[in-house]
Amino acid sequence: MPRKIEKLIKKEIQFPSLPAIAVEILDTVNKDDATLTQLGDLIALDPALSAKMLKIANSGIFSGAREISNLNRAMAILGTNTIRSIALSFVISSDLCSKRPGYNIEDFWKRSAISAVAAELIAKCVQHRDEDLFLTGLLQDLGVLTILLTKGDEYRILLDSYKDMQQDLKTLEQEKYGFDHQQVGNALLSSWNLPESITTPIRYHHCPNEAPSQYETSTRILDFANKLGELYTSNEDSQNVRIIQNEMAEQFDICPDDTLELIDQVAEKGRELIAMFDLDPSDIKPYTQLLQDANRQLEQLNLTNAQMILELQDAKKKVDRLVLKLQESNSRLRELVYQDALTGLYNHRYFQETLESEMARAKRYQASLSLVLFDIDNFKAVNDSFGHPAGDLVLMNIATAVKGAVRNSDVVARFGGDEFAIILPSTNAAGAKTFAENLRLAVEGIASLIDGQAISATVSLGVVTVLPSQASMSKSELIEIADNNLYQAKQQGRNRVTCSTVGS
Incomplete structure (x- = not known):
C-alpha cells in the first residue's frame, strides 16, 4: 500500500486495540520455540474460549469423523495455525461485538461468520491449502467496522446509499476519504502484527486480479466467500446464485450442481458457527x-383479479416510495461526496475536480490562476495537549475564518487532516500574496476557547x-510546487508565506 495512503488512514481513522489475550496468543505462536502445549495452556486460562474451541473443532467445519474430546487433542489434529485462527476469531469478534456503533452489529458478524465458513469450505473444495483462510474470511470486512467506529453517522449514510443504490462501496469510500475499507482492514490487521497471508488477501478481496501472485488463489476464494456472505444476509436473489455458479465454473472448474451443494453447506455450517x-x-x-x-408459496396462490389489482396498486406505492428514497439518498450522497463533514468545506475530491476545470478555464481565457496550500503549525501538539475535540474545534474555527476571507469565485477545500487548499481563479502573484498574508494574520488572531483556556494557532502557507x-502545466505539477512552498515556509520558521510564480 502506498505510504501516502497509510499516512492518510492513520490520520483519519482510530484503530481499535487488539484484546490482551489475542496479543498473547499471537506472541506465543510467533515465537520460534513455541509449543502446542504453551498455546494450549494459554487458551485453557479462558474456560469459555476453551469450550467454544472444542465445539468448533467438532463442528464439521474442521474435524473429520472422529470426535475431538479435549483441547490438546484438538491442537494436535488441527495444528498451530488453525488453532490460532479459531481462537483469534472468537476473541476478536467477542471484543468488537461489545462496541455499538449505531449499526446492526449482529448482522455484521453473521455475514462475517458465513464468509469464514465459506472460505474454509471453498478452499477444501478446490484443494487449496491455506490455514489462515477461516480467520481471513471472518475479518475481511473489519475495515468497514473500523471506519464506522471512527466516522459514525457520516459513514452510516454512505453505507445506506451503497445499499439503496447498489453502488460499489469501495468506490464511494475512495471518493469520500481517499482510501477504502480493504486498505483500512489491511492497515489495522498489520498494526496487530497478523501475517501477510491474512492482511494481503484482505487488502485485495474485492479486486483479486490485483493481488500478488502468491496470494491470488486465496484472494479469489475470499472474494467468493464475501459473495456468499452477501447472499445469505443481504437478500440477494437467484440471479446472483447463477452468477456465482458461472464464475466458480470459470475460475475453479466446479460444475453448477456442486456449487449449489457448496452454497447449502455454507448455510448449514454457518448456522453452527453463528450459534x-x-x-x-x-x-x-x-x-x-x-x-x-418459494415453490410451496406459489402453489398456494389462488388470487382473484381484484386481489391482483390491489397487489399491483400496493406494488406501485412501494415503487413510488423507493423512488423518493433513492432521490433522498442521491441528495445525501452528493453532499457526502463533495463536502467535508467536520468543517463544512469542500473535500479533497471536489478540490481535485475543480482545480482541473479551473486550469482548463485559465488556459482557454489566457488568465492567471493561483493556488494556496496551508496547514496548521504544530497541530499535533494541540491534539496531544488538549485532545482531539479541541483539535476539531481549531479546525472548524479556522475553516470559518477562511470562508469569510474568500470571494464567491474562490474554492476552499480541506485537503486532508490539518491541511487546506484554496483555488484563486483570475488572480495574479501580487493578489495571491496579499490574500495569503491577510489570511495568515486573520488566523493568528483567532483563539479557540476550550474549558476556559484560549488556544491560539498559526498557519504556514505555500502559494x-x-x-x-x-x-500547459499539469494539475499534479501545480500542487507539487505549492506543497514545496508550504514546506519552505515551515522550514523558515512557520507562520509565514512562501510564494513563487511559474511563467513569464
Whole structure:
C-alpha cells in the first residue's frame, strides 16, 4: 500500500486495540520455540474460549469423523495455525461485538461468520491449502467496522446509499476519504502484527486480479466467500446464485450442481458457527430450502383479479416510495461526496475536480490562476495537549475564518487532516500574496476557547501563481510546487508565506 495512503488512514481513522489475550496468543505462536502445549495452556486460562474451541473443532467445519474430546487433542489434529485462527476469531469478534456503533452489529458478524465458513469450505473444495483462510474470511470486512467506529453517522449514510443504490462501496469510500475499507482492514490487521497471508488477501478481496501472485488463489476464494456472505444476509436473489455458479465454473472448474451443494453447506455450517458466536441463526436457511419454500408459496396462490389489482396498486406505492428514497439518498450522497463533514468545506475530491476545470478555464481565457496550500503549525501538539475535540474545534474555527476571507469565485477545500487548499481563479502573484498574508494574520488572531483556556494557532502557507504562458502545466505539477512552498515556509520558521510564480 502506498505510504501516502497509510499516512492518510492513520490520520483519519482510530484503530481499535487488539484484546490482551489475542496479543498473547499471537506472541506465543510467533515465537520460534513455541509449543502446542504453551498455546494450549494459554487458551485453557479462558474456560469459555476453551469450550467454544472444542465445539468448533467438532463442528464439521474442521474435524473429520472422529470426535475431538479435549483441547490438546484438538491442537494436535488441527495444528498451530488453525488453532490460532479459531481462537483469534472468537476473541476478536467477542471484543468488537461489545462496541455499538449505531449499526446492526449482529448482522455484521453473521455475514462475517458465513464468509469464514465459506472460505474454509471453498478452499477444501478446490484443494487449496491455506490455514489462515477461516480467520481471513471472518475479518475481511473489519475495515468497514473500523471506519464506522471512527466516522459514525457520516459513514452510516454512505453505507445506506451503497445499499439503496447498489453502488460499489469501495468506490464511494475512495471518493469520500481517499482510501477504502480493504486498505483500512489491511492497515489495522498489520498494526496487530497478523501475517501477510491474512492482511494481503484482505487488502485485495474485492479486486483479486490485483493481488500478488502468491496470494491470488486465496484472494479469489475470499472474494467468493464475501459473495456468499452477501447472499445469505443481504437478500440477494437467484440471479446472483447463477452468477456465482458461472464464475466458480470459470475460475475453479466446479460444475453448477456442486456449487449449489457448496452454497447449502455454507448455510448449514454457518448456522453452527453463528450459534457459537451467541447470535441467532434462525434466519439463515440453505438456498435450496429457500427455493422449496418459494415453490410451496406459489402453489398456494389462488388470487382473484381484484386481489391482483390491489397487489399491483400496493406494488406501485412501494415503487413510488423507493423512488423518493433513492432521490433522498442521491441528495445525501452528493453532499457526502463533495463536502467535508467536520468543517463544512469542500473535500479533497471536489478540490481535485475543480482545480482541473479551473486550469482548463485559465488556459482557454489566457488568465492567471493561483493556488494556496496551508496547514496548521504544530497541530499535533494541540491534539496531544488538549485532545482531539479541541483539535476539531481549531479546525472548524479556522475553516470559518477562511470562508469569510474568500470571494464567491474562490474554492476552499480541506485537503486532508490539518491541511487546506484554496483555488484563486483570475488572480495574479501580487493578489495571491496579499490574500495569503491577510489570511495568515486573520488566523493568528483567532483563539479557540476550550474549558476556559484560549488556544491560539498559526498557519504556514505555500502559494503558486501560474501565468498564461504556462497553461500547459499539469494539475499534479501545480500542487507539487505549492506543497514545496508550504514546506519552505515551515522550514523558515512557520507562520509565514512562501510564494513563487511559474511563467513569464
